[in-house]
Every structure is written in C-alpha cells, then in structure tokens.
Amino acid sequence: MTKKKIEIDFAKSFAELEEIAAWFEEGEPDLDEGMKRYERASELAKGLKEKLDEAENRIKEIKNS
C-alpha cells in the first residue's frame, strides 16, 4: 500500500458527515436538498475512508536550535 499525504481536515469532515446524518434523521422531506446532501455525504465519506486507508503518520524531529 502506498501511503501519501492527504490534505483533509479529518475532524471537520467527520463532524460534517455526522451533521448530514442528523439532518436526514430529523429533517422534512425535501428531495432536492436531500439529493444534494447525500452527494456531499458520499464525497466526505470517501475522503475520510481514503485518509484512514492511505495517509501515513509523519514524524518530524524538532531539533534544539
């Protein structure tokens, strides 16, 4: 598996995904809005999964200057 740097804010994306899930649980049925949010949720989930599968933990030693 090639690991790479993936620039997404994991915490932020995860929180947005949770928010969308909550909207679907409570929200009034608005199909257009629902489709829009569903697409956004898929995009977020893809990014999060990609980060958890492919990103690497990076260690940088901070020298005493």
Add this chain to the structure above:
Amino acid sequence: MSGRSAKVLAMQILTVSQFVTYVNDTFKAIWDPTLVALEGEVTEFRVSQGQWVNFNVKDGDALVSVFMVFAKLGQPLADGMRVRLYGFPRIYPKYGKFSFSADRVELVGEGALQKALAMLRAKLESEGIFDLSRKRKIPRFPQRIALIASRESAAYGDFIRIVDERWRGLEIDLYHAVVQGEKAPDSVIGCLERAQKNGPYDAMVITRGGGSLEELMAFNDERVVRAVYASKYPVIAAIGHERDITLVEEAADIRGSTPTDAARRLVPDRRDVLYEIATLEGGIEQTLLQKIKNGRDTIDRATTGAERWLESFRLKVASLLRLISSFNPEAIVKRGFAIVSDAQGNILSTIEKLKPGTSVSIRLRDGEAGAMIDGKQGKLI
C-alpha cells in the same frame, strides 16, 4: 642567621580577607565536585526568606553545615533524610563560618526519595495542581501532536508502533529528551517550552518506560511538574509501568499507564471509525431511499383518490339519469296512464275548456285514438 632571617622575610602575612580567599581557593583547587560528593543525614533543615537553605549533614562522629540557594534544591528536604551533596567547601567571609556550599542535592535511598515525594505531592496537591476539575480533553481525532520522549527508548518505539497500528495521517513532532539522570529535568522542561512555542498541538505526549524510583525522579521534579501544569495544550503522560504514578502524570490532563496505553488514549482505532463512517453513510442512504419511496407512495395515494372520486361521480350521474328518466311522460304512459290532447295537440290537464262535442285525442301505451266529449263532471278529486 641569614638563612633564618631569610625565612622570616619569606614568611607571608595574610590579612583575614586574604586568608579566607586563600583557603577557599585551595579548596576549589583540590575539590573536584565531579569526583567527590559529601554524604550524610540532614538535620536542622530550614529555609530563610524563601531564598536561602541552611541545614547540617552529620554522621555518627561529625557534623558540617550546608548552605545552598533555594532555587537549586529541586525537591523537598526534611530532617532525617540521607543526601548526597555536590558543591564546594568554603568559608563564608563575613562570619568566618565554614560550610559546604551545595549546588545540587541528591536523595539517597528509596526511603528518602519516597519521603521527599510524599512531601512534594502534598504541597502541589494543596496548590490544586492535580485538580480533576482542570483536566482538559483532547479532540477525538487529533491531527498534530508533540511527543516528548527519548528517540532511543523502547517507550518511543512502543508508542509509535501502536499509533501506526491504530491511526493514519497524524503529524508527530518529536522533541527528543533526556529522560533519566541529572540532566533530565532541564531537558524535559526545555522540550515542553519549545513545544509551547511551536504549537498549536492537539495534544502533548510525554512518555518513558519503566525504571526504579530514582530513574523516574525527573518526572517527580517540581519544576517539571509545574511546566506540565502550565502547558497551553492538553498533556497525556505515561511514565514507567502501571504501578508507578509520577507527579507529572498526576498533573497531566490524561494519564496513560504505559507508553502503548498513551497511544490508545491519543488516537481511536481506525477500524472502529471506518465502521462508524459506513454506518453514517448507510443511514443517510437508507433515509434518502425511504424519502423517495414515501414520495412515490404519496403520488400513488393521490392517483388512487382521484380514481375513486371519479367512480363515485360516475355512479351519482347514473342515479341522476335514472331519476330524470322516471319523469319521462313516455314512462308514465307505459305504466297505464293516458295523455289527452286537443285537436291542436295541446295536452289537456283540466276539464275547463272541454265542452260536449269537442274532439280530443287519447294517447295510450301502444297508440292514439280519437274521441268526442259528451259531458263533464267537475270536482272529481
């Protein structure tokens, strides 16, 4: 004679100040504090003006007074503790008092260490440094952390291994520290201070593996504990084994029992989070599908309603038609009644205009017949 007077002439006469300087210089020249230390039991320990420390050290036969600057003490002392002192013997010029001027004190023996530790713990506790109410949480998904550990230690290796097993995409800034011995407190404090400047960090992790109480002493050092307490960023500390609880761990926001436990407390397991993401995503999909289905059902219901309305309308029309058809005169004739009309075809419903001899036409179910009126009689009904 001459030799004697020469000796007399060679005799050096020192002033008191010169004497004290001479003695102190001699001590300095012959006493190497990296090679010699003074060990004894503490008596009459006292601190004056919060700045100066005076006490005696003694053994069975002798006693020496000790002087030191409070800031260099590094740990609490009490009478009866066995200590090892590093510094110089000297005479204090003003009072001519001989004392040992100590730069560093080391506690000797587990007993002294334990006692000092208990005293320091009580002091820091009274200041609220270990208060649970001020413990901070770390974010659930930390992105950038500072790690203070020895890069050569097993603790460092264990910590990184568990983080790698559990999580991805974490940025770790390693601050290499000396974690044991005389230089350890300053080294750890230096790392903490540099990390404060290089932040922000989601968390700071301080860790080292197991060791004797003496080896872990840097993590019971008052200055180190205060530096941890003062950290802007939440601190996870895991020092030694499960059973060792250092003051640094008590002052930290989160305590890990071991370096691997610190890693577990820092990051979640990616497998759990992946499952959670799949669940959220699945839930969203299900709800959306349900909404689409509900939409379709509404349309279906509306259509069925319209059909049902049409059907009832149709039935109503049919019954109206039946009602209307019952008023058709043809239908009346069919039931056995007759329609009488005059020669012009006007339907006659009264006898008023009829006179004897008037011709009328009578219409019955199967045809018409001509007739002539031969008389009339009113008020039949």
